[in-house]
Amino acid sequence: MHYAHSFTRMSVLALGIAGALACGQVHAAAFQLKENSAKGLGRAFAGSTSAWGDASVVATNPASMRLLDGRQFQADLSAISFSAKLDEVYSARYANGAPINGGDGGDAGMIAPVPAAYFHTAFGEKENMHFGMSLSVPFGFTTEYDKNWIGRYHGIKTDMKNIDLGASFSYDVNPYVSFGASVFVQHLTIELSNAIDFGTAINASAQQRAAQTVLAGGGTPAMAQQAAQQAALTMAQMGFSPGTADGFMTVEGTDNALGYVLGVTLSPSENTNIAFAYRSKTEHKINNGKARFDVPANAAAVLAQSAPGQYVDTSGKATLTLPAVASVSVTHRFNDKWTVMGDLSRTAWAPSFDSVTIDFASNQADAELEFNYRDTTFASIGAEYRLSDTVTLRGGLAYDETPTTYAHRDVRVPDVTRKWLSFGIGWTPSEKVEYNFGYTHLFTNDPAVNLVSQTGSVLQGKYDVNGDVLAASINYKF
Numbered sequence: 001m002h003y004a005h006s007f008t009r010m011s012v013l014a015l016g017i018a019g020a021l022a023c024g025q026v027h028a029a030a031f032q033l034k035e036n037s038a039k040g041l042g043r044a045f046a047g048s049t050s051a052w053g054d055a056s057v058v059a060t061n062p063a064s065m066r067l068l069d070g071r072q073f074q075a076d077l078s079a080i081s082f083s084a085k086l087d088e089v090y091s092a093r094y095a096n097g098a099p100i101n102g103g104d105g106g107d108a109g110m111i112a113p114v115p116a117a118y119f120h121t122a123f124g125e126k127e128n129m130h131f132g133m134s135l136s137v138p139f140g141f142t143t144e145y146d147k148n149w150i151g152r153y154h155g156i157k158t159d160m161k162n163i164d165l166g167a168s169f170s171y172d173v174n175p176y177v178s179f180g181a182s183v184f185v186q187h188l189t190i191e192l193s194n195a196i197d198f199g200t201a202i203n204a205s206a207q208q209r210a211a212q213t214v215l216a217g218g219g220t221p222a223m224a225q226q227a228a229q230q231a232a233l234t235m236a237q238m239g240f241s242p243g244t245a246d247g248f249m250t251v252e253g254t255d256n257a258l259g260y261v262l263g264v265t266l267s268p269s270e271n272t273n274i275a276f277a278y279r280s281k282t283e284h285k286i287n288n289g290k291a292r293f294d295v296p297a298n299a300a301a302v303l304a305q306s307a308p309g310q311y312v313d314t315s316g317k318a319t320l321t322l323p324a325v326a327s328v329s330v331t332h333r334f335n336d337k338w339t340v341m342g343d344l345s346r347t348a349w350a351p352s353f354d355s356v357t358i359d360f361a362s363n364q365a366d367a368e369l370e371f372n373y374r375d376t377t378f379a380s381i382g383a384e385y386r387l388s389d390t391v392t393l394r395g396g397l398a399y400d401e402t403p404t405t406y407a408h409r410d411v412r413v414p415d416v417t418r419k420w421l422s423f424g425i426g427w428t429p430s431e432k433v434e435y436n437f438g439y440t441h442l443f444t445n446d447p448a449v450n451l452v453s454q455t456g457s458v459l460q461g462k463y464d465v466n467g468d469v470l471a472a473s474i475n476y477k478f
Contacts, residue, residue: 031141031160032323032347034378035078036060036116038471041438042424043382044396047341050265050275050329051384053434055118055475058132061277061329062168062180063263065130068120070477076116078471082109084143084414087446087464092150094242095200095456101243105149105411112142128172130180136164138186138279139322143412152195152246153453155412159191162322166261175267182261186282188320192251196311198299199245200455203235205306238298242457245299247311253289253318257282271333281324281352289316291360309363317359321352339384349373349403373403380420394424394438409449414463416447434475442467 035041037056040048048054049061055074057064085107092100120132139162147156163186170180210231211224219227232241239245259282265275292313295303303311327345334340353373359366382396398420404413424438444465451459 031139032325033114033137033140035080035114035469035471036076036136036138038076038078038438038473039394039424039426039436041078041440041469041471042394042396042422042426042436043341043384043438044380044398044420044422044440045378046329046343046380046382046396046398047331047339048329048343049263049277049327050273050331051339051341052273052331053475055120055132056116056134056136057275058118058120058168059116059134059136059164059166059182059184060261060279061263061265061275061327062130062132062170062182062261063178063265063277064273064275065120065122065132065168065170065180066128066172066178066265067273068122068130071121072119072475072477074118074473074475076471076473078114078116078469079111080114080467080469081111082467083465084108085464086149086151086411086461088462089150090460090462092459092461093457094197095204095458096242098242100150100457100459102148102150102152103146105145105151108143108145110142110144112140114140130168130170130172132168132182134164134166134168134182134184136166138162138164139188145411147195147248148246151411151451151459153197153455153457154410154451154459155192155194156248157191157193157250158412159189161189163187164259168261170263175270177267178265180261180263180265184259184261186257186259186284186322188253188255188257188284188286188322190251190253190286193248196247196249196293196295197242197245197453197455197457198247198296198303198311199240200242200457202240202245202299202302202306203232203242204455206231206235206240240299240302242455245296247296247299248294250292251289251316253286253316255284255286255288255320257284273329273331275329277327277329279325281348282322284320284322286316286318286320289318290314291316307363311364312362314360314362314364316361318356320356323352324348337386339386341382341384343378343380345378347376347378347403350375353403370408372405372408374405376401376403382422390428392426392428394422394426396420396422398422400442406448406450409447410451411449411459414447414449414465416444416465418467419443432477436471436473436475438469438471440469442469 166184168182207228210227214224263277331341353371380398422440
C-alpha cells in the first residue's frame with residue numbers, strides 16, 4: 001500500500017490548499033491584491049502611500065494620514081477581469097501513456113469585484129493626531145475549470161477570499177515627520193476542488209501487492225513482474241485502470257488572524273513626500289478544515305479493505321502564513337500642474353511559502369507541500385496632470401514580478417511576471433466630493449505548465465492569459 005499511501009498524502013487536502021495558496025494572475029504577484037484605490041490604480045500605484053489626498057493610506061501607511069484633508073470617507077470598487085485558458089496542449093496522458101479524455105477546461109477566469117472603504121479624522125489641539133478605519137482585500141482569487149477537463153487531477157476550483165478590518169493611528173511630530181501604526185483583523189476563507197484518479201491508484205497498489213507477495217515467497221523478479229502484470233489485467237477487468245474510476249474532493253477552511261502595519265512619512269519640503277511602510281505577515285492556523293470526497297462505489301468498496309480510514313470525509317489542520325511587505329513611496333510636486341511619483345515594494349514570500357504541512361484527522365498521513373516561492377519586487381512610476389480646477393489626469397507604468405517558477409507552476413497558477421499600463425481621471429465638482437476612475441491593462445507572456453500528478457499522469461501545455469482592471473471611487477469630506 002505504499003503507492004496508495006503516498007498518493008493519499010498529496011491528492012486530497014494537499015493539492016487543494018496548494019492551489020489556493022498559489023492562485024492569481026491579473027493583479028499583484030501570485031494572489032496578492034493591490035486594488036484598494038481607484039486613484040492609485042490610475043497611476044499604477046506609484047505614490048501609493050506618499051501622494052496627497054488618497055484615503056487608502058489608512059490601511060497601507062497610517063503615517064501618511066496627515067496628507068488627507070479633515071474628516072472624510074472614501075469608498076472604492078475595483079472590477080478585475082481576467083482570462084486564463086489552456087491555449088495549447090502538448091501532452092495529456094496517464095502514466096501508462098493512454099491519453100486523458102476531456103476538454104481544455106474553458107476559461108478559468110472571471111470578473112471579480114474587490115471593495116474597499118476608509119474613514120479618517122484628525123483630532124487634538126493642533127489636529128496633529130489622526131485616527132482611521134479601513135476595510136480592504138489584500139489577498140484573494142477565484143478560478144474554476146470544467147469538472148471533467150484534462151487537467152482535473154491538478155485542480156478544478158480555487159476560491160480564496162481574504163478581508164481585513166483595521167484601525168489606524170498616527171502622530172505628526174511636526175510638518176516634516178509623522179509616525180503611524182495600525183492593527184487589523186484578517187478573515188480568510190478557502191474552498192477548493194480537484195479530481196482523484198482512483199483507477200490508477202488502486203491498479204498500481206494491486207500490482208505492488210502482487211509483486212511483493214511473490215518476492216516474499218521466494219519468487220524471482222521476473223515472476224514478480226509477471227504477477228504484477230496479471231494483477232493489472234485483473235484490476236482493469238474490474239474497472240480499475242487510468243481514468244476509469246475518477247472521484248472528486250472538496251476542501252474548505254476558515255480562520256481569523258491579527259496583523260499590523262507600521263509607517264513613517266517624511267516631507268523634506270512642502271512639495272516632496274517620502275513614505276516607508278511595513279506590513280506584517282499574518283499566520284493563519286486553520287483548525288476547522290474540512291475535506292469531502294465523492295468516491296465511486298466500486299472504488300469505495302476496495303478502499304474500505306485496502307485503505308481503511310482513508311478517502312473519507314475528515315477534518316484537517318494547516319498553518320498558512322501570508323507574506324510581509326515592505327515598501328517605499330516618493331511623490332514630488334513640480335508645480336501646480338505636474339506631480340510625479342514612484343513606488344518600490346518587496347514581498348517576503350520566502351520562507352513563508354517554502355512549504356506547508358497539513359495534518360489530517362483521519363488515517364491519511366500528514367502532507368508536506370513544497371512551494372519554493374521567491375521574494376518578489378513591484379516597481380512603478382506615475383504622474384498626475386491637473387487639467388483644471390476640477391479635473392486631474394493620471395498615468396503610470398509598473399513591473400510586477402511573480403514568485404512562481406516554471407518548475408512549480410500549476411494549473412491553478414498560470415502566473416508570470418507582468419507589466420502594467422495604467423490611466424486614470426479625477427473629477428472634483430465641489431470642495432466636499434471627489435470622484436476617481438482608474439484603468440489598468442496587464443501585459444504578460446504565455447506561461448507554460450509541465451506537470452506530473454502523484455499517479456503519474458502528465459499535463460504539458462501553454463496558457464493564454466489576459467487581464468484588465470477597472471476601478472471607481474467616491475471621496476466625501478464632512
